[in-house]
Amino acid sequence: MKTKMxxxxxxxxxxGMVSGPALADGDGAEVxxxxxxxxxxxxxxxxxxxxxxxxxxxxKAGTTDFAKYIGIKxxxxxxxxxxxxxxxxxxxxxxxxxxxxxxxxxxxxxxxVIAYLQTLK
Numbered sequence: 368m369k370t371k372m373x374x375x376x377x378x379x380x381x382x383g384m385v386s387g388p389a390l391a392d393g394d395g396a397e398v399x400x401x402x403x404x405x406x407x408x409x410x411x412x413x414x415x416x417x418x419x420x421x422x423x424x425x426x427k428a429g430t431t432d433f434a435k436y437i438g439i440k441x442x443x444x445x446x447x448x449x450x451x452x453x454x455x456x457x458x459x460x461x462x463x464x465x466x467x468x469x470x471x472x473x474x475x476x477x478x479x480v481i482a483y484l485q486t487l488k
Contacts, residue, residue, distance in 0.1 A: 394479060395481070395484070395486075398471075398480050406469075409487050414432075418436070419433070420484055421487050421488070425445065427445050429441060438463075438464030438466035442462065451481050452481060455480065455481075456477060
């Protein structure tokens with residue numbers, strides 16, 4: 368009886384360990400940390416290889432003081448959920464010019480990051 372109980376508990380613990388990281392994929396802050404933070408800051412005015420993303424949602428594209436804008440400067444769109452999703456899925460295709468090369472292929476990762484970006488002021 369003890370062996371069966373221990374086996375059942377072990378199975379539950381292992382299932383929790385395996386499903387834990389999968390749940391984290393839906394967390395925008397975690398996805399951002401893993402996929403975006405290398406190039407982007409969330410601190411206003413603090414740019415890295417890419418621009419700061421503080422307050423990006425609802426703002427016209429290319430309107431910060433980030434000096435390296437090439438493809439997005441004067442692009443003429445506002446960053447809303449739809450535009451951001453298209454951009455993150457395939458930045459070069461969306462912009463049609465030189466821009467970031469990294470894509471967020473998973474729809475759930477893009478949705479999570481967009482939800483997270485919406486919280487940044």
